[in-house]
Amino acid sequence: MDEQGEIETHQTRQHFSSLQRSNFEVKVKNPWYRPVVIFLAAVISVAIIIMVAISVVQNKPLKQKCKYGIVLDAGSSHTSVFIYEWPAEKENNTGKVRQKHTCNVKGKGISSYSNNPNGAGASLHECMEEAKQIIPTHRHHETPVYLGATAGMRLLEKENKGASEKVLDSVAYSLKGYPFSYQGARIIKGQEEGAFGWITVNYLSENLRKPTGTLGALDLGGASTQITFVPQQKIESHDNSINFRLYGNDYHLYTHSFLCYGKDQVLKLSMAKKLESTLKDKVTDHTELRDPCFHPGFNFTRNVQSFFNTPCTEDVKMANRNFFHLGLGNWSQCQQSIRKVFNTSYCPYSRCSFNGVFQPSVDGDFGAFSAFFFVMDFLNLTSDDLAVTKQKLATYCSTPWKKIKENHPHIKEKYLSEYCFSATYILTLLEDGYNFTSDNWKDIQFIKKIGDSDAGWTLGYMLNLTNMIPAEAPDTPLMPHEGYITFMLLFSLLILLLLLLFYIYFRRSTRTAQKDISVI
Ligand SMILES: Nc1ncnc2c1ncn2[C@@H]1O[C@H](COP(=O)(O)OP(=O)(O)O)[C@@H](O)[C@H]1O
Ligand SMILES: [Ca+2]
Known part of the structure; x- marks a missing residue:
């Protein structure tokens, strides 16, 4: 062999040995890589499926405890x-x-x-x-x-x-x-009754954790009535101020409870005043009280004592006797007589509702519940403007008692006879007492329930006593439960897809390598 031949043979040997090496490498990769990749892909897939399954089971709302x-x-x-x-x-x-x-x-x-x-x-x-x-x-x-x-x-x-x-x-x-x-x-105190009614309506309306405004609360009972809201002005009397820190927000509430101004007690008070002015000087039994707050044709014998059996009328003094209670059905005269139960002659503050009680001007939306709702709902007066409400009520009050009974045969007569008085009282209390006007009348919503819970003080009372409304907002999860599950599923599917693509790509490149070798 000449020198040239020597070199060629050497180069060919070198080339062959490098081919041998690469062929050896591919041969080593092939049997090793595929099963390992398949195995790994399978293990990861199973792991992901287990992970998703566990997170679904773990996080699904537990069988409502x-x-x-x-x-x-x-x-x-x-x-x-x-x-x-x-x-x-x-x-x-x-x-x-x-x-x-x-x-x-x-x-x-x-x-x-x-x-x-x-x-x-x-x-x-x-x-x-x-x-x-x-x-x-x-x-x-x-x-x-x-x-x-x-x-x-x-x-x-x-x-x-x-x-x-x-x-x-x-x-x-x-x-x-x-x-x-x-x-x-x-x-419970009147302030608590008002404040917990406010907490109830705002908790149920989910106003408490949002930056939106709150709902004022108007509660009318039989013996007292409450008004509670977040005022724009400073609260001038200590007794009317309640502060809460709820879910990280401070609330400065105005609240007042008027004892004797629930609809049953105020009827007694109003009757007592009417009886005093009409019957005081008359000594005979069976005198008439002609009453604009009851329907025409309403005619009952009553005893004075039934209106004086309460501390609410203790200022009015009258001897016991019977009298004829006759209805006149005159709404505006009824309102005149009801106005007499509000004393607006003095106010030791910059502004008052009545009886010398401080009240800032009403502000924002209000929920009016309990008897506010029962009465206004019965008379279908929950959605009109103030002028129409007054007109409709005037018509209702002037309807003869006989007709009223015919129209509502299943309602207890005592309730039925008092709706004209009660609704007139409600309008007078809201307009003359609390200073609502025809402009903000629409801000009053007459409500019984919010969702499936009654508006009233009881829920707020329980939430407070069981510490269920924390002063600071509790930490909330990053995303809601449904969002979390969807995220986990999509993310797992994405990983699966990537693995699949990786596997397909790897198989292809392995085949190409094999082909290359067979060509050589
Ligand atoms: N369906 C109804 N129609 C009219 N008034 C009703 C109805 N149901 C309840 N009321 C009245 O609602 C008022 C509820 O007051 P209540 O809560 O007992 O008194 P208070 O809150 O002053 O202690 C009572 O005057 C009652 O007669
Ligand atoms: Ca009540």
């Missing part, structure tokens, strides 16, 4: 038992508590048992038994029960403290006899 609370609203006219329910793990979130059930206690309010205190406790029996059926047995012992008594008991306490204590003892004794967690029975 609920907690419960019971509040008894011992009002002046009757007692209602409210059962609330909420998901156990979400009690600090807004809007989670809902009203599960209500039960109306048969008979009158607990204050009517002043002569038979034991009857007050016994009257709760049926509704409390119902609560035992509705709340799952294993939750009974941890379910709090609160009883709050309002203006009927405030009046009884004024009149006869001993009797009011006996009535409260009786209901407390009765409630302790049930398997729930008894938390107390007490007369």
Whole structure:
């Protein structure tokens, strides 16, 4: 072999050996890579499927584990038992508590048992038994029960403290006899009644964690009425101011409760004033009281005493006697007579509602509930402007009593006869008392419920006593549960897809490499 030949042979050997090396490498990769990649892809896929499955199961709303609370609203006219329910793990979130059930206690309010205190406790029996059926047995012992008594008991306490204590003892004794967690029975203050009504409506409207405005609360009962709202002006009287810090926001509320200005007591007050001015100097029995607030043709014999059996009329003095109560059905005269129950002759502040009570000007939207709703809803007066509302009411009041009874044969006559008075009182209270005008009349919404929960003080009372509205906003998850699941699924699918693409690409490049080798 010459030198040239030597070199060629050397180069060919070198080329061959490098080919041998690369062929060796591919041969090594081929049997090793494919099963490993398939295995890895399979393991990752299974892992992802397991991960998604676990996160779905783990995060799906657990089979609703609920907690419960019971509040008894011992009002002046009757007692209602409210059962609330909420998901156990979400009690600090807004809007989670809902009203599960209500039960109306048969008979009158607990204050009517002043002569038979034991009857007050016994009257709760049926509704409390119902609560035992509705709340799952294993939750009974941890379910709090609160009883709050309002203006009927405030009046009884004024009149006869001993009797009011006996009535409260009786209901407390009765409630302790049930398997729930008894938390107390007490007369709540007018300010609490107003403020907790405000919390209820704003909690249910989910206003509390948003920067939007809040809803004022107007509550009309039988013995008292409450107005509560966030005012624009400074609150000049300490008694009318309540501050809350809820979900990280500060609220400075104006609230006032007018004892004796619920619709049943104000009827007595108004009647007492009318009787005083008409009958005072007349000594004969069977004198007439011609009353513009009752329908024409309404004619009943009544006893003066039935309007003077309350501390609300103690300033008016009259001898007992019977009188004929005759209806006239004149709305504007009725309003004139009702205006006399508001004393607007003095005001020790920059502005007042009536009876020398400070009130800033009303501001924002209001929810008017309880008897505000019952009366206005019955008369179909919840959605008109003020002028039309007055016109319609004038027509209703002037309708003969006989016709009214024919039109509503199933409504209790006592209720039916008083709707004209009650609605006239409502308009007068809102316009002359609280200073609403025809311009902001539309800001008043007459409401019974928000969602499936009643507007009233009871829910706010329970939320407060169970610390279910935290002062600071609780941490919220990054995304809602549904969003989280969707994100996890999509993300896992994306990883799967990438793995698939990676596998396809890898197979192709391996085949190409094999082809290259076979060509060589
Ligand atoms: N369907 C109805 N129609 C008219 N008035 C009603 C109706 N249901 C309840 N009321 C009245 O609502 C008022 C509720 O007051 P209540 O809560 O018992 O008193 P308070 O809050 O002053 O202690 C009572 O005057 C009662 O007669
Ligand atoms: Ca009430």
